[in-house]
Amino acid sequence: MTAAAPATPLIRLDRVVKRFGPTTVLDEMSLDVHEGEVVVLIGPSGSGKTTTIRTVNALERIDGGRIEVVGTTLAEPTSDGGTRYADRETIRAVRRDVGMVFQRFNLFPHRTVLQNLMEAPVTTLGTPRAEAEAEGRRLLARVGMSEKVDAYPAELSGGQQQRVAIARALAMGPRAMLFDEVTSALDPELVNEVLRVMRELAEGGMTMIVVTHEMHFARQVADRIIMMDRGRIVESGPPEQIFESPREARTASFLERVRHEHF
Numbered sequence: 001m002t003a004a005a006p007a008t009p010l011i012r013l014d015r016v017v018k019r020f021g022p023t024t025v026l027d028e029m030s031l032d033v034h035e036g037e038v039v040v041l042i043g044p045s046g047s048g049k050t051t052t053i054r055t056v057n058a059l060e061r062i063d064g065g066r067i068e069v070v071g072t073t074l075a076e077p078t079s080d081g082g083t084r085y086a087d088r089e090t091i092r093a094v095r096r097d098v099g100m101v102f103q104r105f106n107l108f109p110h111r112t113v114l115q116n117l118m119e120a121p122v123t124t125l126g127t128p129r130a131e132a133e134a135e136g137r138r139l140l141a142r143v144g145m146s147e148k149v150d151a152y153p154a155e156l157s158g159g160q161q162q163r164v165a166i167a168r169a170l171a172m173g174p175r176a177m178l179f180d181e182v183t184s185a186l187d188p189e190l191v192n193e194v195l196r197v198m199r200e201l202a203e204g205g206m207t208m209i210v211v212t213h214e215m216h217f218a219r220q221v222a223d224r225i226i227m228m229d230r231g232r233i234v235e236s237g238p239p240e241q242i243f244e245s246p247r248e249a250r251t252a253s254f255l256e257r258v259r260h261e262h263f
Contacts, residue, residue, distance in 0.1 A: 057095045
């Protein structure tokens with residue numbers, strides 16, 4: 001019996017190039033992420049991890065290559081060596097399909113927790129307010145924030161704000177989630193409450209690309225670890241292989257340095 005053809009990736013980066021001035025930040029970066037997969041990007045600061053995920057929803061425009069998201073061509077090369085982007089409405093649709101959570105929480109300070117969750121579904125998707133409120137309450141329960149529906153962001157801890165930010169991204173019903181160092185701005189004792197929510201999302205089958213320095217979390221949750229350096233993928237593999245027997249010296253030295261910093 002012939003093997004089934006592999007499913008089309010939910011997210012595909014094909015030889016993506018990104019430059020900031022004379023500096024090449026992504027150097028022919030290629031990455032496929034399939035539905036339900038959790039991919040964790042690791043590597044030193046400046047290796048291109050954050051830029052990679054910011055290209056997925058066009059927060060960073062690329063200088064070469066192709067990006068496809070949920071069956072839509074977001075960016076593609078032109079015959080003259082440039083890059084053609086999809087129209088504004090298509091980019092908006094991609095951003096609805098791909099939620100993103102940042103290091104900083106970016107909550108509306110003048111709106112309550114529940115209002116923060118309702119804003120985008122009502123204004124962007126046209127969701128009726130009663131429906132958006134019910135879904136907002138359900139999502140806040142999911143991230144353990146039911147008791148804070150009427151609180152304002154300034155009344156919350158950093159960990160609580162980040163859990164609300166995750167719930168707000170989920171309120172748009174995304175097909176995939178991007179996480180950019182979402183625990184790096186938190187006090188150490190608040191990190192685990194955010195990682196717990198992310199772990200539960202992964203267990204529920206959410207497609208995720210995660211940039212993190214939390215190696216224990218990466219080892220537990222990732223289907224695949226991508227080690228990046230200087231805008232390229234140095235090594236890719238399952239957590240056991242990357243952490244127990246990395247093939248590349250650059251990966252081994254990075255992991256050794258991270259261990260020394262954390263223990």
